[in-house]
Amino acid sequence: MPHVERGMVVGLFGGSFNPPHEGHVLVAEIALRRLQLDQLWWMVTPGNPLKDHRHLAPLEERLRLSEALTPDPRIKVTAFEKTIGQSYTAKTLEFVKARNPGIRFVWIMGADNLQGFHRWQNWQKIARTFPIAVIDRPGSTLAYLSSRMAKTFDRARVDEDDAGALAFRKAPAWTFIHGPRSPLSSSALRQRLELEKCADHK
Numbered sequence: 167m168p169h170v171e172r173g174m175v176v177g178l179f180g181g182s183f184n185p186p187h188e189g190h191v192l193v194a195e196i197a198l199r200r201l202q203l204d205q206l207w208w209m210v211t212p213g214n215p216l217k218d219h220r221h222l223a224p225l226e227e228r229l230r231l232s233e234a235l236t237p238d239p240r241i242k243v244t245a246f247e248k249t250i251g252q253s254y255t256a257k258t259l260e261f262v263k264a265r266n267p268g269i270r271f272v273w274i275m276g277a278d279n280l281q282g283f284h285r286w287q288n289w290q291k292i293a294r295t296f297p298i299a300v301i302d303r304p305g306s307t308l309a310y311l312s313s314r315m316a317k318t319f320d321r322a323r324v325d326e327d328d329a330g331a332l333a334f335r336k337a338p339a340w341t342f343i344h345g346p347r348s349p350l351s352s353s354a355l356r357q358r359l360e361l362e363k364c365a366d367h368k
Contacts, residue, residue: 172268
């Protein structure tokens with residue numbers, strides 16, 4: 167895990183980043199600014215239990231591409247989940263919390279993940295481990311109204327004007343942050359690359 171000092175506010179931004187793109191960078195930049203983070207851990211996962219691994223690029227490649235996209239020194243690209251042998255977010259956050267006393271963490275995710283968040287293993291435990299910041303993504307702006315997570319933890323929602331203090335709230339606590347949205351998606355980029363490969367072979 168990246169080095170931290172007691173009292174820091176750190177955002178945890180996990181994903182397969184397959185491939186990473188400017189939309190991910192925009193989410194990270196919004197989180198750094200609005201949540202007043204000292205660091206953001208860009209956590210490249212070995213694999214996503216809910217996704218098809220047949221199209222998953224090697225971890226080393228996803229790490230390299232992520233590092234090339236993120237020159238901000240506050241963004242720490244890491245794949246420590248591979249080291250600890252973990253691919254479930256609930257277990258990862260439990261591990262992070264146990265080994266970093268005195269650090270205030272916020273779990274960060276794009277709004278496109280909010281709709282299916284209740285399918286994650288121990289999703290309610292995740293919500294009760296660290297505060298959560300949901301960053302707006304195209305086509306997902308209303309997800310915070312209709313998602314099961316939003317309804318279950320409705321009373322724990324924090325106004326986005328108070329997002330800078332979210333890390334100091336006791337979980338469960340979450341906010342939805344509106345802002346600039348990138349239309350890019352990893353799945354669309356993969357499809358485009360496949361089409362380009364097919365065209366090259368013709």
